[in-house]
Amino acid sequence: MKMDEDNAPNYQQGFEISGDFSSQSKFFDDDGRLKRTGTLWTASAHIITAVIGSGVLALAWATAQLGWIAGPTVLFLFSFVTYYCSCLLASCYRDPVTGKRNYTYTEAVKSNLGGFKFKICGFIQYFNLAGTTIGYTIAASISMMAIKRSSCFHEKGHDSRCGVSGTPFMVLFGAVQIFLSQIPDFHEISWLSIVAAAMSFTYSAIGLGLGIAKFAENGKIKGSLTGISVGEVTQTQKIWRSFQAFGAIAFAYSYSNVLIEIEDTIKAPPPPGTEQEMMKKATLISVITTSVFYMLCGCFGYAAFGDHAPGNLLTGFGFYDPFWLVDIANVAIIVHLVGAYQVFAQPIFAFVEGTSSEYFPESKFITEEIHVPVVGYKVNMFRLVWRSMFVCMTTLVAMLMPFFEDVVGILGAIGFWPLTVYFPIEMYIAQKKVPKWSRKWICLETLSVGCLVISVCAAAGSVAGVIKDLQVYKPFKTMH
Numbered sequence: 001m002k003m004d005e006d007n008a009p010n011y012q013q014g015f016e017i018s019g020d021f022s023s024q025s026k027f028f029d030d031d032g033r034l035k036r037t038g039t040l041w042t043a044s045a046h047i048i049t050a051v052i053g054s055g056v057l058a059l060a061w062a063t064a065q066l067g068w069i070a071g072p073t074v075l076f077l078f079s080f081v082t083y084y085c086s087c088l089l090a091s092c093y094r095d096p097v098t099g100k101r102n103y104t105y106t107e108a109v110k111s112n113l114g115g116f117k118f119k120i121c122g123f124i125q126y127f128n129l130a131g132t133t134i135g136y137t138i139a140a141s142i143s144m145m146a147i148k149r150s151s152c153f154h155e156k157g158h159d160s161r162c163g164v165s166g167t168p169f170m171v172l173f174g175a176v177q178i179f180l181s182q183i184p185d186f187h188e189i190s191w192l193s194i195v196a197a198a199m200s201f202t203y204s205a206i207g208l209g210l211g212i213a214k215f216a217e218n219g220k221i222k223g224s225l226t227g228i229s230v231g232e233v234t235q236t237q238k239i240w241r242s243f244q245a246f247g248a249i250a251f252a253y254s255y256s257n258v259l260i261e262i263e264d265t266i267k268a269p270p271p272p273g274t275e276q277e278m279m280k281k282a283t284l285i286s287v288i289t290t291s292v293f294y295m296l297c298g299c300f301g302y303a304a305f306g307d308h309a310p311g312n313l314l315t316g317f318g319f320y321d322p323f324w325l326v327d328i329a330n331v332a333i334i335v336h337l338v339g340a341y342q343v344f345a346q347p348i349f350a351f352v353e354g355t356s357s358e359y360f361p362e363s364k365f366i367t368e369e370i371h372v373p374v375v376g377y378k379v380n381m382f383r384l385v386w387r388s389m390f391v392c393m394t395t396l397v398a399m400l401m402p403f404f405e406d407v408v409g410i411l412g413a414i415g416f417w418p419l420t421v422y423f424p425i426e427m428y429i430a431q432k433k434v435p436k437w438s439r440k441w442i443c444l445e446t447l448s449v450g451c452l453v454i455s456v457c458a459a460a461g462s463v464a465g466v467i468k469d470l471q472v473y474k475p476f477k478t479m480h
Contacts, residue, residue: 029268030099038265040278040285042190046262047255047286049196049336050343055252055408056204057139057313057333059294060211060301062245064309065238067227068302074249075298079291081451082253082420083283089256089424090279093263096431104347105260105419112427121423125257126351128415130394132254132344135407137170137398140337142312143330144169150323167399173334174395177341181349181387182379190265196339199332204293206329207313211300222306232307243461244409246454251412252294256420259283261347349387356382403469409462417455422448 029035063071092108094101102108105125110118145164152162180192215221230238263279301313314329356366369378401407425444428434434441 036265036267038190038262038267040282042194043262043266043279043282044285044289045190045194045197046258046265046343047282048200048289049193049340050255050258050262051253051286051290055248055254055412056200056294056297057207058248058311058408059252059298060305060309060313061311062248063227063298063302064223064305064307065227065241065245068223068225070227071245071302072295072299074246075291075294078249078253079287079294081447082256083287085421085424086256086259086283086287087280088428089259090263090276090283092424092427092431093260093275093279101264102260103264104351105257105423106351108260108427109423112430113423117423117426121418122351124415124418126348128254128257128411128419129344129348130390131407131411131414133341133394134398134401135251135411136337136341136344137173137395138166138402138407139312140173140334141166141169141398141402143314143333143337144172146314146330147327150327154323166402170395170398170402173338174391176338177345177391177395178388180338180342181345181391182384183342183346184378184380184383192339192342196336196343199336199339201293203314203329203332203336204297206325206332208293208296208300210325210329211297211304211313214304215300218304221303223302224307228307240461240464243457244406244465245458245461247409247412247416247458247462249412250416250420250455250458251408253290254412254415254420256424257415258343258347261350345387345390348390349383352386353380353383401466401470403466406462406465406469409458409465413455413459413462416458417448417451421451 027035059075063075065071066074089105089108092102092112095111100111102111106118106122109121145166148164148169149162152160152164156162183192227242228238233241259279262282263275266275266278268275269278297313302309314326314333353366356363360366363382366380366382369380371378425448429441429444434444
């Protein structure tokens with residue numbers, strides 16, 4: 001997996017212009033690219049779009065596995081680790097000596113840690129990004145199925161079977177993504193992220209409100225200090241599900257793999273300000289915002305449903321009343337996931353297209369842009385074919401393995417330690433030349449090892465969940 005940083009600009013503005021690109025240039029930044037226009041608020045919107053995703057809906061279930069003590073504690077610890085490591089990662093956008101920009105997460109790893117770790121990081125990052133798009137396809141189909149069933153129950157009565165298959169909805173979601181995937185790059189989707197971020201607040205607020213209402217209806221706080229009790233599940237299942245809950249919470253905080261790409265959209269502030277400072281502020285705003293939502297959704301969902309908290313919080317309110325409010329929340333989820341899919345897919349598109357342009361610079365199929373006035377974007381045939389194939393692949397995998405909690409648990413486990421913790425810490429140590437066995441070095445490495453242990457446990461629990469679900473699942477069948 002090769003990405004020469006000298007050729008990295010190919011996938012955004014495939015040219016370089018000689019001349020003076022000082023900070024006073026009217027049209028270009030100091031690296032010869034068209035001026036970036038991102039602000040603190042667009043960066044925050046990108047992060048919130050990436051973070052408050054479908055993972056928030058699994059937090060009540062995760063809290064139910066861990067209980068009133070461990071659940072909120074783990075949520076807080078994950079938020080703290082995410083914020084701290086994201087600040088370390090934001091410092092890696094520019095080389096501290098030369099000021100050269102790193103346009104992607106993998107380029108930052110390459111410039112700070114060298115080629116071998118760069119290749120390992122690239123594989124993990126793009127595997128995790130692709131997996132996240134699969135998870136979002138599953139989540140979108142679940143919400144579409146919920147709307148369909150809600151309508152059926154409302155029309156035919158509560159005793160109707162109202163079976164529905166998720167396959168047609170996944171195909172529909174994939175068709176929309178094929179169209180949106182033709183947007184050339186990250187810089188063109190700020191509007192989509194802002195809409196998606198607004199939608200994420202909408203359905204999170206509705207889920208929270210319904211959880212509070214359900215809690216008030218019950219008149220008591222459900223749940224226990226230690227989580228789901230043995231008897232409801234076996235001792236072995238409780239252990240696996242507790243591990244899986246770690247993965248679900250880790251997935252809910254996963255956005256580090258696109259942090260550098262988001263930072264690269266920020267307009268350079270006047271000296272002595274830096275993109276890094278603005279990104280740290282955006283990270284703080286986003287992590288505080290999302291953590292408050294997560295605590296409220298996870299805790300009130302658990303208080304409302306106790307040990308029987310559903311894997312998707314909104315499905316726990318049934319398909320009856322207030323059906324219209326749950327439908328609004330599900331529509332908001334779908335709109336949000338449409339945007340979130342693009343936030344996670346664009347770095348994959350950029351990498352493949354940049355590498356292809358590097359190896360085949362003379363190929364018109366890869367490099368030629370055709371202006372199409374109707375859509376407002378230039379169409380590239382390679383982009384059209386390759387991005388459409390990618391969307392079709394993720395849609396097919398989602399159809400074959402539509403297990404939401406298990407998929408988000410695996411993705412969270414695989415991506416959290418290396419991308420959120422290990423590489424940012426190692427880059428910080430290398431950049432700041434932290435002495436080996438110093439107090440700071442020991443603290444950082446202890447944090448890294450602790451998160452590794454949690455990730456391994458989460459992966460084991462999630463894989464066990466997938467194996468259990470595959471034993472009874474029949475692909476492409478109607479679900480009741």
